[in-house]
Amino acid sequence: MNRLEVNIMFSLKSPYHVSADRVSFGVDKAICLDPRDNRIFIPATSLKGIIRHNLESTLNHKNKKSCIAPKPENMCNECNICKFFGSPKNKALLLFEDARVEETELSSRMGVAIERRRKTAKEDHLFSYEIGFGKRFSTKIRGFFSKDNDAITACVLLYIGAKLGFALGAGKSRGLGWVNIEDFNTFINGKEIFIDEINKKTMELLQ
Ligand SMILES: [Zn+2]
Numbered sequence: 001m002n003r004l005e006v007n008i009m010f011s012l013k014s015p016y017h018v019s020a021d022r023v024s025f026g027v028d029k030a031i032c033l034d035p036r037d038n039r040i041f042i043p044a045t046s047l048k049g050i051i052r053h054n055l056e057s058t059l060n061h062k063n064k065k066s067c068i069a070p071k072p073e074n075m076c077n078e079c080n081i082c083k084f085f086g087s088p089k090n091k092a093l094l095l096f097e098d099a100r101v102e103e104t105e106l107s108s109r110m111g112v113a114i115e116r117r118r119k120t121a122k123e124d125h126l127f128s129y130e131i132g133f134g135k136r137f138s139t140k141i142r143g144f145f146s147k148d149n150d151a152i153t154a155c156v157l158l159y160i161g162a163k164l165g166f167a168l169g170a171g172k173s174r175g176l177g178w179v180n181i182e183d184f185n186t187f188i189n190g191k192e193i194f195i196d197e198i199n200k201k202t203m204e205l206l207q
Pocket of ligand 1: 076079080
């Protein structure tokens with residue numbers, strides 16, 4: 001068995017909002033908080049979805065075979081993305097953890113609900129939403145593979161997906177939540193794989 005461990009650190013360029021089913025006094029839309037320590041976090045499923053989406057757009061753009069999640073009928077079950085990130089027929093080989101933030105700051109902003117059909121602001125639909133800010137998020141992704149080559153391929157796919165950066169949460173149009181990769185650390189069977197090698201493999205895969 002080949003064991004892959006990838007540690008990624010993201011920096012947050014602006015505050016963000018991801019809604020939670022939590023009631024926060026005086027705010028209409030509360031942010032996702034870890035109940036254990038009240039810190040903001042990015043749920044593993046959201047992070048995985050974002051990385052997969054980035055990867056799919058990059059590979060499709062390069063005309064590499066790729067399919068589009070999450071609709072089962074649009075997923076091929078055969079490509080590397082389906083293999084490592086999972087599909088209706090494959091259990092994912094990569095395990096994502098929630099991304100944790102170093103320090104949490106919370107505040108609130110006001111927003112206006114838009115009537116979709118008329119594209120105008122609904123009357124009396126001004127709402128407040130909570131935003132969070134933390135300079136850095138970090139997460140760990142793990143995988144176990146029977147083939148050597150699968151561990152490095154999975155790592156390269158994660159690198160491509162994470163490197164693109166992304167906007168987090170519901171506030172994209174309000175300019176909230178831009179995230180960039182700060183650090184990408186990989187170990188295969190406990191041995192560090194350096195970024196030069198990952199870059200080289202990335203070029204090979206995208207060629
Ligand atoms: Zn596929």
